[in-house]
Amino acid sequence: QVLLVESGGGSVEVGGSVRLSCVASGYDYNIYYSMACFRQVPGMELEGVAVFERDGNTHYADSVKGRFTISKDNAKNTLHLQIHSLKPEDTAMYFCAARQGRCWTEQLCLAQSSYSVWGQGTQVTVSS
Numbered sequence: 001q002v003l004l005v006e007s008g009g010g011s012v013e014v015g016g017s018v019r020l021s022c023v024a025s026g027y028d029y030n031i032y033y034s035m036a037c038f039r040q041v042p043g044m045e046l047e048g049v050a051v052f053e054r055d056g057n058t059h060y061a062d063s064v065k066g067r068f069t070i071s072k073d074n075a076k077n078t079l080h081l082q083i084h085s086l087k088p089e090d091t092a093m094y095f096c097a098a099r100q101g102r103c104w105t106e107q108l109c110l111a112q113s114s115y116s117v118w119g120q121g122t123q124v125t126v127s128s
Helices: none
Strands: 003-007 011-014 017-026 033-040 046-051 058-060 069-073 078-083 092-100 122-127
Touching: 003 092, 011 017, 011 033, 017 033, 017 092, 033 078, 033 122, 046 069, 058 069, 078 092
Parallel strands: 011 122
Antiparallel strands: 003 017, 017 078, 033 046, 033 092, 046 058, 069 078, 092 122
């Protein structure tokens, strides 16, 4: 059973930066996971924003390319999402998610249905 715990959210000014972290525990080290970050605004669907596949491939939603960077520290079982040049529309609850193996295509990688394990989320609020 994989457990994901996010941290790093908070209130940030427009144009600022924030780094979100997601620590994974309960790994079966013989099964490699792809991990992703999603975000959700109340009343809206989950939006996949960044993915780090098990083989190191990364994918980003068009809306965040150039501002979001996803990385993984395998030694610490931690996924990081660095966000620069924050905009008010980045305000959301951010979740990390995991799935066994690769997700193969960008569309599948950014789809909520591709993931079976979810964290509890961390709130990012961007204010002017």
